[in-house]
Structures are given as C-alpha cells and as structure tokens.
Amino acid sequence: MPELPEVEVVRRGLVSWVRGRTITSVDVLDPRSIRRHALGAGDFAGNLEGARVVDVVRRGKFLWLPLEEAAAVHPRTDTADGIPVHAVEGNARPPVALMAHLGMSGQLLMQDSAVPDEKHLKIRLRLSPAEGMPEQLRFVDQRIFGGLFVTSLVPTADGGPGGLGESPAPLIAEEAAHIARDPLDPHFSFDSFYRRLRIRKTGLKRALLDQGLVSGIGNIYADEALWRARLHYARPTDTLRRSEALRVIDAARDVMLDALDAGGTSFDSLYVNVNGASGYFDRSLNAYGRESQECRRCAAAGIVSLMKREQFMNRSSYTCPVCQPRPRNGRW
DNA sequence: AACGCGACCTGCGAGC
C-alpha cells in the first residue's frame, strides 16, 4: 500500500520521536513479521536491545533506523557451531540498522503504554523514557507482507549517500542496496535512468514499477505520473524520447511531492502516519481508482472522455483513452 | 533479459 510519499510521511513523523532514544525491550508477537530476519526472534531482539537510534533513513519504500551500540552486552545468537556470530566476524561488529518495509498494510505507530494493543500488532519496541514522548514504537500489519529485520550497513555502489535522513547517511542498508535511487533523492541521476530505460525491452509502467531502475513508485503514483505526462503504460521504453522520459520522471516527482504535502494517500485506516492520522491526497488523484469517471484534463478542454480500467501486470491500471492513447504496433 | 504467475496474508464489499 504505502508508496514513497506515505513512507516519507512515516519517516518524518518517526524521526522526532525516536532519534537519540535507546531500545530497551522488544516483543515479537508474530514471527511472520520478522521472517526476513534469518536468525529468528531471539537474535532480532538481542541486536536491538541496548542500541541507540541514530536517525531514520529512507530510500524508495525502504526505511531504516541506523543503530549505535550502547555496549557490547547483547551478543548475537550463537552460530550452529555454538560460536557467537560477532566473534567469528571479528572484534568490531559492522554497523547495523533496524530495517522496515511496510509492504501493503504495515504501520509504524508511536503509542503510550496505556493504549490497548492494536488488533494486528506484530512487534513492540519499548524506548528509553523521554519527556512528553510515547514509550512504544509499534509495528502493526494486517496482511504481513511487510516486516522488520536487522541488517548491516554497507557502502553505496556510487559512493553517494545511502538514503534520505536528518543527517548525512553515508552507508546503505544491505537489503536496500539493490534498489535504485528515487526521484526525490538529490543524487538521483536522470541521465543514468534514461540510459538504462532505453536499453530495456519492456513497457513504460513496468519500468516505472521496477525498483531497480527507479525506486519509490508503486501502482498509484505510476498511474498518476503517466496521466500527468500523457503517456500510455504500454509505451515501449526503447522508443521513448529523452523529453518524454523527463516528462514522466518530473511528473512522478511532482505528484509525489504533492502527495507528501497532503500527508500521503489513504483510502481507509490501513495507511496512517505515526500518530494514526490519514493523509488526504486520495481527493487529488486524477487517474487511480477513477474508472468510468471523466478525465479531468479532457473535461477542462471540453472533451468528454471516461477513464478506463484495465488489468496489467495482475493489477489495475487507469488511463484516459483520449489523452493517453495506446501505442500502435509498438510505435508511439 | 523479460515476463507471467504463484506465494506470502487478511479483510471488505458486492452479488447471490
């Protein structure tokens, strides 16, 4: 569910509440939410308890909290041979982070201890007391496509910052290293994106959703960006002119910034910020979810055109048949 | 390399 703007809303909300605080205890209430943490709940908790949160960093839809060890009092779970993992790796443990991916329905909520557990509460982190701040950071996830795990921080491939945080983040969470920079990243390179786009043999929307090519864009903002750029989702990427590619990337950036201003897109209580509030960008959507409604751009020009919904990549795509015509015979 | 599909999950609304 959450795409870049929704994750960024969470990042911004989270940072003022957690930065500088120490994780004092961890409850894993559903192990499925840490399935990407291969060594299990004990190791997960052992890595977090006693660690101080340094920042909250995001690239695309991935969010991570770089950690600083308070003291080496929480060794990792032993290996199969009974040797502590960090002892095998050497005396200095590599820097780690608490990684979060919200999947389709994940939420990170700051809550006071008095607040009853949410129905789909999966993981609870208790934080060191801080004046006027909630004690708990809760991970709530209905569909369990998201999750938390501890990962190493590694240098980036291009030498630039790993992601967007409050302070410079020179490293990147290992599991986010395979994804490209997102359009809101100051180090995003359009030239490099366009070069890679042109050698792909695929359709434009598939490329926009490929997190390895450009990250942060999901089904909603892909349709919105294509609508704003007046391009069809099936447009072959190897026929895209530079100006057209620039148009769709600029559109993606613009629509995501607009959504950020509105606090993100929510259709229901599944997407909320860290305080439990919904965003209201759904009212500003021009394509997504507007099947059989008039295309607003065409209507403004005095043309009646109804938005169309089609199945594409096993999900819905919304287009205006008039201002986003389907490419003919692979040409544009 | 690209693509289609299933898997991973729960819940909601529509239709019968």
Added chain:
DNA sequence: TGCTCGCAGGTCGCGT
C-alpha cells in the same frame, strides 16, 4: 444471514 468471489498501496522467486 451467510457463502463465494474479486479486489487491495508490494516484493520475491520460479519456470519458460
């Protein structure tokens, strides 16, 4: 009332 079906913001891995 209750059943089944289709659908939902994402990612990963497998087969072809």
